[in-house]
Amino acid sequence: MLGSDLKxxxxxxxxxxxxxxxxxxxxxxNKLIESRSKGVLTFHIASLYPMLYRMEDRGWIIGRWVExxxxxxxxxxxxxxxGRRALEKLRHGWLEFAAAVAQVTGVTYG
Amino acid sequence: xxxxxxxxRAVVAAWDVSxxxxxxxxxxxxxxxxxxxxxxxxxxxxxxxxxxxxSQISDPALRDASVRARHRPAAxxxxxxxxxxxxxxxxxxxxxxWRSLLGxxxxxxxxxxxxxxxxxxxTVMFTIIYGTLLRGxxxxxxxxxxxxxxxxxxxxxxxxxxxTHDFFAYxxxxxxxxxxxAFTPITVNVSGTERPERVDGARVTAAALxxxxxxxxxxxxxxxxxxxxxxxxxVILSYPLWRDxxxxxxxxxxxxxxxxxxxxxxxxxxxxxxxxxxxSRLWLPLHLDPSALPWGAGTNVSGVGRLKPRxxxxxxxxxxxxIAMRIEKDHPQANKGVRVVVQPFVRAVLRTQIYALLYAMFxxxxxxxxxxxxxxxxxxxxxxxxxxxxVAVRAALGASRTAIARQFLVEALILxxxxxxxxxLVAQAGIAAFRAATVDVEFPFWCDFHLHxxxxxxxxxxALLASLVxxxxxxxxxxxxxxxEVLKDQSLGSSSHRSGRLSRTLVVFELTLSSALLVGAAxxxxxxxxxxxxxxxxxxxxxxxxxxxxxxxxxxxxxAFFNRLDEQVVRLFGATATSITSRLPGTGxxxxxxxxxxxxxxxxxxxxxxxxxxxxxGFFKAFEVRMLRGRPITIQDRMGAxxxxxxxxxxxxxxxPGMDPIGLRISLNARDSMPTWVTIVGVMPxxxxxxxxxxxxxxxxxxxxxxxxxxxxxxxxxxRGDGAFVAQSLRSLxxxxxxxxxVYSLRSMSESLSQATWPLRVFxxxxxxxxxxxxxxxxxxxxxxxAFSTSRREREMGIRMALGAAGADVVRxxxxxxxxxxxxxxxxxxxxxxxxxxxxxxxxxxxxPTDPAAIAxxxxxxxxxxxxxxxxxxxxxxxxxxxxxxxxx
Numbered sequence: 001m002l003g004s005d006l007k008x009x010x011x012x013x014x015x016x017x018x019x020x021x022x023x024x025x026x027x028x029x030n031k032l033i034e035s036r037s038k039g040v041l042t043f044h045i046a047s048l049y050p051m052l053y054r055m056e057d058r059g060w061i062i063g064r065w066v067e068x069x070x071x072x073x074x075x076x077x078x079x080x081x082x083g084r085r086a087l088e089k090l091r092h093g094w095l096e097f098a099a100a101v102a103q104v105t106g107v108t109y110g
Numbered sequence: 111x112x113x114x115x116x117x118x119r120a121v122v123a124a125w126d127v128s129x130x131x132x133x134x135x136x137x138x139x140x141x142x143x144x145x146x147x148x149x150x151x152x153x154x155x156x157x158x159x160x161x162x163x164x165s166q167i168s169d170p171a172l173r174d175a176s177v178r179a180r181h182r183p184a185a186x187x188x189x190x191x192x193x194x195x196x197x198x199x200x201x202x203x204x205x206x207x208w209r210s211l212l213g214x215x216x217x218x219x220x221x222x223x224x225x226x227x228x229x230x231x232x233t234v235m236f237t238i239i240y241g242t243l244l245r246g247x248x249x250x251x252x253x254x255x256x257x258x259x260x261x262x263x264x265x266x267x268x269x270x271x272x273x274t275h276d277f278f279a280y281x282x283x284x285x286x287x288x289x290x291x292a293f294t295p296i297t298v299n300v301s302g303t304e305r306p307e308r309v310d311g312a313r314v315t316a317a318a319l320x321x322x323x324x325x326x327x328x329x330x331x332x333x334x335x336x337x338x339x340x341x342x343x344x345v346i347l348s349y350p351l352w353r354d355x356x357x358x359x360x361x362x363x364x365x366x367x368x369x370x371x372x373x374x375x376x377x378x379x380x381x382x383x384x385x386x387x388x389x390s391r392l393w394l395p396l397h398l399d400p401s402a403l404p405w406g407a408g409t410n411v412s413g414v415g416r417l418k419p420r421x422x423x424x425x426x427x428x429x430x431x432x433i434a435m436r437i438e439k440d441h442p443q444a445n446k447g448v449r450v451v452v453q454p455f456v457r458a459v460l461r462t463q464i465y466a467l468l469y470a471m472f473x474x475x476x477x478x479x480x481x482x483x484x485x486x487x488x489x490x491x492x493x494x495x496x497x498x499x500x501v502a503v504r505a506a507l508g509a510s511r512t513a514i515a516r517q518f519l520v521e522a523l524i525l526x527x528x529x530x531x532x533x534x535l536v537a538q539a540g541i542a543a544f545r546a547a548t549v550d551v552e553f554p555f556w557c558d559f560h561l562h563x564x565x566x567x568x569x570x571x572x573a574l575l576a577s578l579v580x581x582x583x584x585x586x587x588x589x590x591x592x593x594x595e596v597l598k599d600q601s602l603g604s605s606s607h608r609s610g611r612l613s614r615t616l617v618v619f620e621l622t623l624s625s626a627l628l629v630g631a632a633x634x635x636x637x638x639x640x641x642x643x644x645x646x647x648x649x650x651x652x653x654x655x656x657x658x659x660x661x662x663x664x665x666x667x668x669x670a671f672f673n674r675l676d677e678q679v680v681r682l683f684g685a686t687a688t689s690i691t692s693r694l695p696g697t698g699x700x701x702x703x704x705x706x707x708x709x710x711x712x713x714x715x716x717x718x719x720x721x722x723x724x725x726x727x728g729f730f731k732a733f734e735v736r737m738l739r740g741r742p743i744t745i746q747d748r749m750g751a752x753x754x755x756x757x758x759x760x761x762x763x764x765x766x767p768g769m770d771p772i773g774l775r776i777s778l779n780a781r782d783s784m785p786t787w788v789t790i791v792g793v794m795p796x797x798x799x800x801x802x803x804x805x806x807x808x809x810x811x812x813x814x815x816x817x818x819x820x821x822x823x824x825x826x827x828x829x830r831g832d833g834a835f836v837a838q839s840l841r842s843l844x845x846x847x848x849x850x851x852x853v854y855s856l857r858s859m860s861e862s863l864s865q866a867t868w869p870l871r872v873f874x875x876x877x878x879x880x881x882x883x884x885x886x887x888x889x890x891x892x893x894x895x896x897a898f899s900t901s902r903r904e905r906e907m908g909i910r911m912a913l914g915a916a917g918a919d920v921v922r923x924x925x926x927x928x929x930x931x932x933x934x935x936x937x938x939x940x941x942x943x944x945x946x947x948x949x950x951x952x953x954x955x956x957x958x959p960t961d962p963a964a965i966a967x968x969x970x971x972x973x974x975x976x977x978x979x980x981x982x983x984x985x986x987x988x989x990x991x992x993x994x995x996x997x998x999x
Contacts, residue, residue, distance in 0.1 A: 027142045045139055046172035053135075065134070065213035067493065071901065073213065073500075075138045 011043070011051055012060075013094060016079060016087040019061060023078040026052060052077060060086050114160065115140060117167045119503075124173065130206055133503040143167075200520070207521040217493060217894075218525070221486045224887045225529030225580075228482025229572050230536025231880060233561075235475040236568050237541055239468050241559040246456055248383065248556055250323045251416075256287070256426065257458035258413030260434070264447040266715035271410035273444065274400045276437060280413060280450070283433045286426035287415030291318030292396055293387050294411045299661050300355070300392070301850040302368035308659065308854035309351065311392035319346075319393065321416045322386050328352075329363040329378030336377075336395040345374040348391040349382040369394065370661035371850060385555030387414065388459060406444030414455070427452045459554060470950050471873055474630060474880055477623045479572065481884045484620045485891045486580035490522060491613050492898040494584040501588050515585040522581025523574075530573035537561060537569070547872045551865075583612060613895045614931055617888075621935025622942060624881075624888035625972055629943025630950075631881025632964035634874040637955035646798035646863065648695055648733040652829045653859035654836045655694055658844060658851060659822035668821050669749065671847065676726050676816070678843055679825060683836070686731040687828040690815055692724035694824045695733060696863045699723060699799040704811060705780030706765065707787060718765050721799045721808045722778060724815040730794075732828055740772045740792030747814040753788040754817075758810035760796040765809055778811065788813055800863070806955065826859065833858055885975055888935075893979035896928050900983040907987045917988035924984035925977065932976040939972075940965055 018024060018032055026048060034042045055061045060083035067073040079087070101107070122136050143163050150159035166172070211218045246252045258280060260270040272280070272292070281290045293314040300309045312318075316332040325331070326346065336344050345367065347356070356362045366373045374394070385391070400408060417426060427450075434450040451458075457465075494501070501514055541559055658675070660668050672690060679688045693700065699721030711717045729735070730742040738759060747754050755776065762771045771793060777785045796807045815823070829836045837856045844853050855862075864871075900907070907920050947959035957964065 025141075026138060027145050030142075044166045044169055044171075045142055046166060046169035046175065049135070049139060049142075050172075050175035065210060067214035067217070072141070073137075073497065074141065075134070 010094075011047070012055060013087075013090045014041070015052070015055065015077075016060065016083055016090065019077055019079040019083070020087060023076045025074045025076050029077070055083075058086075059083070114143065114163050114167055117164065118143070121167060121173050125175070128202075129504060130202075133500055136503055137500055200516075203517050203520040204524065207517065207524050211521060211524060214493065217489050220890055220894075221489045221525050222529045222532060224482045224485045224890065225526060225573075225576055226532035226536055227883050227887070228479040229530055229533030229569060229576065230540060231883060232475045232479045232572055233533060233537035233565060233569050234540035234544060235472050235876070237537065237559055237561065237565050238544065239472055240562065240565055240568075241557050242460070242468060242554070243456060243465070245558065245562070245564075246454075246556065247322070247386075248558075249386075252322075252556075253454060254417040255321055255455045256415050256417060256423065256452050257455050258290075258415060258430065259451045259453075259458065261449050261451050262447045263449065265713060269451070270448070272413050273406045273410055274398050274403065274408035275405045275441075276434075276445070276448075277398065277411055277413055278400055279437050280430055280433055283436075284415075284426075284429055286417060286421050286429050288418045289317045289321045290413065290415040291315040291321055292398065292411035292413055293318045294396065294409065295388060295390070296394065297659060298370045298392065298394070299659065299850060299852055300351075300367060300369055301371070301852075302366075306850045306852040307355065308657075308852045309391050310389055311348075311394065312387055312390045313394045313396040314387075315396045315398070318396070318414050319386070321414050322384075323416075324381060324384050324386070326378035327381040328360055329376070331378060332393070332395050337397055339397060339399060343369070343372055343374040344377045344395060345369055346378040346380060346393040347376060348380050348385060348393075351391040352379045368850065383555075387412070387455075389552060389555050404444075405441045423452060423454070456554075456556070466950075467873060471876065474627060474877060477627055478880045478884050479576070480579075481620050481623045481627075481887050483576050483579040484616050484623075485887045486522070486525060486576070487583050488613055488616045488620070488891045489894055490518065490525075490580060490584040491587060491616070492894055494518065494588045495898065495902075497588075511589040515589040518585035518588050519577065519581040522584070523577040526573040526577035526580070529576065530569050533573070534561070534566065534569055537565075544872065544876075547875065583616075587612065613898070617891050617895050618931050618935040618938070620888045620891045621932060621972065621976070622939040624884035625936045625939025625968055626943035626946060627877075627884045628881040628968040628971065629940055629965060630947060631878045632968050633947050633954055633957050633959065633961060634877045636957045636961060636964050638871060638874045640956045646696055647795050648735050648797050649828070650696065650859045650863055652831065652833075653732075653826050654829050654833045654840070655824055655826045655855070655857060655859055655862060656837065656840055656853040657822065657824050657855040658853055660851070661821075665819040665821075669816070669819060672820065672823055673816060675823075675825070675844070675847060676728075678847065679827065679840070680728065682839065682843060683827050685728060687728075689729040689732040689826045690726040690823050691729060691826065692722075692815060692818075692820055692823065694826065694859070694862055695723060695797055695799075696859070697800050697865070698824065699804060699808070699810070701804060702778045702811070703780075704765065704809075705777045705785075707775035707777070711780070717780065718809060719804065720761065720765070720778075721804050721810045722813070723810070724813045724818050724820065726815045729812075732826060735794050735797065738793045738795060740790075742792055742794075743812065743814045748816050751817070753786060754791045754814055755788040756792040756794050756812040757790055758794055758796040758808075758812075760807055761809035761811065762793055776811065778813075824855075825853075885971065888972070889975040889979045892928065892931070892976050893982070895931075896924065896980045897983040897986070899927070900924055900987045904987065911988070920988045921981075921984040924987055925980055928976060928980040932973060936969055936972050940968065943968070 014033055015029060018029055024032070026045075029052075030043050030048055052061065052063065056063055056077075059080055061077045062080055063075050063077045065073045066076050118139055119136055122132050122139070125132065125135070127135070143166070147156075147159050147163055150162060153159075154162075247255060249255065258272065260272055260276065261268050262270060271294070277292050281292075284290060291314065293312045295310070295312050297308060297310050300307050314332065315337060316334050319331050327349065329346075332344070332346070335341055347362070352358065352362065360379075362376050363378065364376065366375050368374070369392075380393075396409075396411065398409060398411070415426075417423070430450040430452055434445075434448060438445045438448060505511070505514060538561060541561065545559060660671060663671070676688075676690050679690070692698070700723070702720055702722040703717035704720045705711060705717050725743060727743055727745045727747070730737070735742075737756075740756070743754060743756060757765075757771055757776075762769070766774065771790045774790050775787045776790065777787045779785050794810075794812070797810060798806060799808050799810070800806065825840060827836050827840065837853075841853050841856075844851055907923075910920060910923075911917075944959050944965070947954065951959055
């Protein structure tokens with residue numbers, strides 16, 4: 001498993017990326033992160049939800065209760081315009097960081 | 111409650127957020143953990159999975175999570191409870207309600223559309239009623255203007271004008287009215303400067319105009335001395351007549367114009383929009399002089415008065431009744447059984463049928479409104495049930511029952527306000543459609559169909575009412591729900607049986623109202639179709655008609671004129687193509703009482719009511735009416751020859767059953783001192799009649815126009831698609847006979863027939879709209895309830911299927927459930943509809959209230975719509991996963 005600091009810093013990046021094209025609920029976010037990272041990254045509710053609420057506070061995402069007839073209501077999260085800008089910045093920063101790390105260490109992805 | 115759920119609540123309760131948010135957060139986290147538990151249990155065993163969940167909850171990171179209040183500054187539970195009663199609490203309810211409605215856009219949109227249609231249609235109907243009845247006369251204190259008429263119930267006369275003597279007797283003895291005048295409607299020929307024109311107006315006493323408190327825009331009003339015998343004839347013009355005929359020329363005041371061939375001095379012009387007492391375009395003074403007349407003779411008039419301040423209608427009625435009794439005692443011959451009738455102007459002038467029709471329509475639209483509210487109540491109930499847990503958590507976290515109930519009411523209020531906005535647009539469109547449909551209908555002059563501020567107030571009131579009606583049930587249900595019951599319950603609140611029963615009852619109620627409305631709609635539609643396909647029994651296509659009224663000359667010169675006119679039109683258009691009649695068939699039948707020679711009748715009332723027309727010999731050829739027996743009226747039936755009549759088939763069946771009518775003598779004025787007896791010479795098929803007092807296919811009597819005295823006549827000419835040319839030729843022909851004589855009401859026969867049927871077309875159309883809207887809403891309601899109840903029973907369905915039930919069995923089960931509601935609702939509704947239609951059968955045309963075809967259509971439509979609404983939830987139930995259902999146990 002990855003070190004917790006690194007994980008924490010990238011968590012918001014992950015969530016924003018997953019919400020970029022689709023709205024999802026919390027459980028789905030967690031499952032996606034887990035399955036796409038092949039189990040390397042997982043979150044507990046203790047870290048996932050407080051983070052989601054913080055991101056909502058910052059205006060990056062917005063959570064809405066969605067009800068379908070006959071189903072229990074669920075809270076779905078969607079990315080906001082501010083969230084998209086933040087995602088752009090994070091993506092840019094990440095690439096720069098990865099490139100820098102690669103240059104220093106000689107490790108390349110793939 | 112599971113241990114972990116309790117633990118989770120305890121942790122979140124320590125967070126610094128509002129109770130609502132706590133409830134929402136608990137809900138969200140609980141769902142997450144439930145799903146995780148369901149997924150882990152089969153893999154690692156339920157107790158290990160449980161441990162993992164517990165470890166997540168006990169993670170100190172969760173307890174210490176720095177979750178700040180997201181929508182308001184931190185506040186303790188106690189403070190928020192105190193505030194729940196203040197404005198801040200209500201504002202928060204609105205915010206929360208708004209978010210929660212947005213969370214479920216489908217349901218919200220459906221509810222808003224249903225309510226908007228309900229409010230919109232109700233507003234259209236209210237606008238019509240407001241513009242016709244409630245707004246009243248556009249005069250200062252117009253509701254205090256009364257019309258004074260008489261009635262003679264013992265003679266079956268509900269409405270009589272006042273004789274000249276009676277008018278003066280009331281006027282001089284009464285003390286209830288500050289002004290008391292008389293009027294009588296007239297139609298005159300105005301000529302002089304330009305082409306002659308036929309103008310509707312009124313003869314009025316000076317007091318009758320001053321009753322309105324309206325002042326002339328130009329010149330002066332009438333004075334008492336204008337009514338004196340021998341005074342110069344004066345005339346007041348209406349604004350439209352002044353604008354159209356005299357081109358807004360103010361110098362016309364003081365000039366003379368010709369009215370019915372007499373010089374009359376124009377003394378004034380009334381302001382725009384003034385057409386008192388009924389569509390008047392010109393006013394002449396009313397000369398009344400009872401001194402030389404026996405009691406009861408002379409001009410008959412309508413009385414009009416303005417109540418004195420603080421005087422009531424009841425008082426005026428009592429006083430005038432007293433005077434009427436005194437007159438009866440003093441003049442029993444003329445006034446036996448005569449009663450006085452004092453009514454507000456609008457009520458007196460509108461026919462009772464119109465009154466009844468308008469209120470019937472209002473009742474119908476009220477039903478649509480109720481259906482809409484019921485629908486919304488149902489949608490809200492379903493939401494309330496699926497939110498049972500959220501509500502229970504809120505209650506557990508300290509929300510009071512009032513706060514919870516209020517939350518639901520606020521949501522209903524938000525829905526209603528949005529619906530009111532949309533409904534006002536619907537109303538605007540509806541009113542525009544109504545005006546377009548009645549563009550050629552002449553309404554009473556005070557009618558004004560706009561979205562008045564009062565109407566908008568009504569919309570707002572309707573919205574408030576809607577929110578109360580539709581919100582109160584869900585609010586009560588939600589507030590009453592038992593906390594521990596709901597929280598203990600794992601299965602998403604199957605404890606909502608109570609609200610389920612309520613929903614079902616509401617759906618049955620909705621179905622009842624909708625099917626009642628649909629029965630009405632089906633019956634009126636059938637009436638409309640019957641009317642449209644009516645074969646009137648005479649030629650109505652390609653006939654141009656016009657009307658002529660003579661205002662000069664004695665009766666013999668008038669008879670000579672019409673003889674000459676008949677010769678001329680026959681020469682110009684051919685003997686088989688023209689007809690001169692007292693009025694037009696179809697719309698113009700006169701209602702008369704008929705006496706058969708040798709029979710005695712105790713009261714006028716006992717004589718059968720018949721339709722009467724007088725026709726020229728050309729009538730039967732031009733209107734293609736063939737004789738069944740005997741002969742038609744011919745050119746030999748002229749003045750001086752024995753008087754003859756033709757009767758309809760219906761007449762011989764109804765008045766002379768089992769007798770040969772030919773040769774019998776009848777009279778249409780048997781109670782006059784000099785009755786005229788006519789001999790029946792022929793029987794014709796019954797012709798269609800559109801007349802308020804007559805059956806559509808009544809007993810009819812046709813007499814010879816040229817054997818009687820008439821001062822007006824309708825001319826009908828068969829055309830070959832050249833109506834406009836024929837109309838022009840007729841006009842110049844009449845002008846060649848008398849330069850001052852206008853031909854008016856130039857229109858085709860089919861136009862005149864369709865004009866008579868507009869109320870049925872317009873209100874029938876409205877009714878159909880009501881029915882369809884109600885049908886759609888009832889279907890939506892049924893769908894919502896079935897979808898909801900099947901989702902509740904998912905586990906049961908799953909178990910049934912696990913035990914071997916096929917999908918078809920499950921579908922049948924769901925449909926059977928719906929069928930019960932449908933059968934109960936539709937049966938009640940059909941009975942209600944038939945009863946209502948029976949009460950309003952005057953509006954139906956050749957349709958019985960129990961018409962089997964109409965009822966079959968309604969039942970089939972509702973059954974189909976109802977089943978369609980259930981099939982989707984039924985199919986969804988078959989997809990219930992047996993394994994999942996069993997695991998959940």
